[in-house]
Amino acid sequence: MGNNKLFIHKSVVYSVITLLFTPILTTFIYSLSSSWGATILPDGFSLKWYSALLTDPRFIDAFGRSLFICISALLLATVLVLPMIFVVFYYYPKLDKIMNLLILLPFAVPPVVSSVGLLQLYAESKFQLIGTPWILIATYFTIALPFMYRAIANSFTTINLKDLIDAAHLLGASTTKAFLLVILPNLKKGLLASLFLSFSFLLGEFVFANILVGTRYETLQIYLYNMRQTSGHFTSALVMTYFAFIFFCTWLASRLTRGNTQ
Amino acid sequence: MNKRIIALEGQSSRGIRWPSIFLTLAKYRPALWLIPFVLFFYLFQVAPMVWVFINSFVYEGEWSLVNYQAIFDSAFILQSFYNSVWISFWSSLVGLILAALFVSSLRHLNSRIKEAIIAFTNMSSNFAGVPLAFAFIIILGTNGAVTLLLKQWGVIEDFNLYSRWGLLTLYIYFQIPLGALLLYPAFDALKKDAYEAAALLGANPFKYWVKIGIPILSPALLGTFIILFANAIGAYASVYALTAGNYNMVTIRVASLVSGDLFLEPNLAAAISVVLMLLLAFITAINQWLIARSYHGK
Known part of the structure; x- marks a missing residue:
């Protein structure tokens, strides 16, 4: 009876996993096959699509642009969010409730809706924003915000903030120094985990990139979309390369969070 | 910094008769650190929303409800709402059921496999948007x-990925991992003793789920449903990549009104956005009401 039940549970779990894994696996096989027409199995295998991809300067450029945007956006987010959370937790703990509501905004408002307003507001700004990476960097900060706030706020609740700062004050450190030397090292893991998580999220962002910037500054996702007319094998190699990168980032994030709880 | 200088001046000219003002201002000094964050958040999150809301009521420079009138007069825009709601509703429901079955079975496996599977689910939740559309x-x-395999086996006659059913399949695919990750912690509320107690009192598994399991889980299930629904109705990348904007959905309509090649009507796009947000608010309200009721039921 017990074994029978376990068997049912196992088959449910593995069917769903198979369902989730099929598109990834098929894309992988497709990227490795030399040609795969109207048949169920491919004709032969080769790495030529990967070499075609990795030698395409347009791909390298797009990848570089995406890295630049994502890393700048995360730097901006860190610079804006870290002092904000510290001030909220140390001086105005009551604000935490309001912040928890505010950070829901980027979730609740679909990116398409935000981009309508962004396009109109900044279309005629003196310093050109639309069509440049700067608008994406600033907008991506709002996407990363909920992840970063939650992760860092969780780290703040696990440390004894008041006592640590008081101790540092007693020893003659200023609040800024105490924050940088005492508090920051305690937040490192939570911060890094949230950064890797946000990074994988931002690298996959398409809506803002397409509507606000489009082909004027071709990021990885835009490049991927523009390549849709080329060989499916080529786009598969592209999707798999992208996915391997994302996989690495989420893996790093999950390792860091696990380390945090131990 | 400025506030501090003002406070110091006040103090020096009138002696220390105003210490309370000095203290009050000094108390707010740390708040200066909040300014950069507030500024960016306002410029890139709040201001666009405010623009959308205000300009949805503006037509050719004057206050009017013409934009809203246009939505309800246009069969095309109404169809986009119908399509979006249809796909969001069914994909959230099916995704939620599959995710719930998956998570409840997952809890019976041993912890090492469980951890690996959760990690995989987490990873596959990133497989969305344009790459997912290409894989499909x-x-x-x-x-x-x-498609060829299923045709050969005679399961299907023909399958059009670029139709309603194809899109529904795609949406269900990206709802499952999200639903599973959101539901997983909630299943901790199901204690093993409750199941054993029910079994001792003669309940079969079916009765246990109907009378105990689902009522306990219902707030989590409803809460997850609303997140899945919002996720689906706001989705744009996958449907755009799959159909190049040819399938009529709300997000596709909004985007084409602000960034298409011709017929740019940002104010109409704003009005559609406001209706979309109201729809989401309405569904969230129903959901909250159901959650409140389910607590009373217990």
Whole structure:
């Protein structure tokens, strides 16, 4: 009876996993096959699509642009969010409730809706924003915000903030120094985990990139979309390369969070 | 900094008769650190929303409800709402059921496998948007491997990925991992003793789920449903990549009104956005009401 039940549970779990894994696996096989027409199995295998991809300067450029945007956006987010959370937790703990509501905004408002307003507001700004990476960097900060706030706020609740700062004050450190030397090292893991998580999220962002910037500054996702007319094998190699990168980032994030709880 | 200088001046000219003002201002000094954050958040999150809301009521420079009138007069825009709600509702429901079955079975496996599977689910939740649409074209497109396989087995006559059913399949795919990750912690509320107690009192598993399991889980299930629904109705990348904007959905309509090649009507796009947000608010309200009721039921 017990074994029978376990068997049912196992088959449910593995069917769903198979369902989730099929598109990834098929894309992988497709990227490795030399040609795969109207048949169920491919004709032969080769790495030529990967070499075609990795030698395409347009791909390298797009990848570089995406890295630049994502890393700048995360730097901006860190610079804006870290002092904000510290001030909220140390001086105005009551604000935490309001912040928890505010950070829901980027979730609740679909990116398409935000981009309508962004396009109109900044279309005629003196310093050109639309069509440049700067608008994406600033907008991506709002996407990363909920992840970063939650992760860092969780780290703040696990440390004894008041006592640590008081101790540092007693020893003659200023609040800024105490924050940088005492508090920051305690937040490192939570911060890094949230950064890797946000990074994988931002690298996959398409809506803002397409509507606000489009082909004027071709990021990885835009490049991927523009390549849709080329060989499916080529786009598969592209999707798999992208996915391997994302996989690495989420893996790093999950390792860091696990380390945090131990 | 400025506030501090003002406070110091006040103090020096009138002696220390105003210490309370000095203290009050000094108390707010740390708040200066909040300014950069507030500024960016306002400029890139709040201001666009405010623009959308205000300009949805503006037509050719004057206050009017013409934009809203246009939505309800246009069969095309109404169809986009119908399509979006249809796909969001069914994909959230099916995704939620599959995710719930998956998570409840997952809890019976041993912890090492469980951890690995959770990690995989987490990873596959990133497989969305444009890459996912491409993967679906490869496996379920006209000459896709799975399409051919299913045709050969005679399961299906023909499958059009670029239709309503194709999109529904795609949406369900990206709802499952999200639903599973959101539901997983909630299943901790189901204690093993409750199941054993019910079994001792003669309840079969079916009765246990109807009388105990689902009522306990219902707030989490409803809460997850609303997140899945919002996720689906706001989705744009996958449907855009799959159909190049040819399938009529709300997000596709909004985007084409602000960034298409011709007929730019940002104020109409704003009005559609406001209706979309109201729809989401309405569904969230129903959901909250159901959650409140389910607590009373207990």
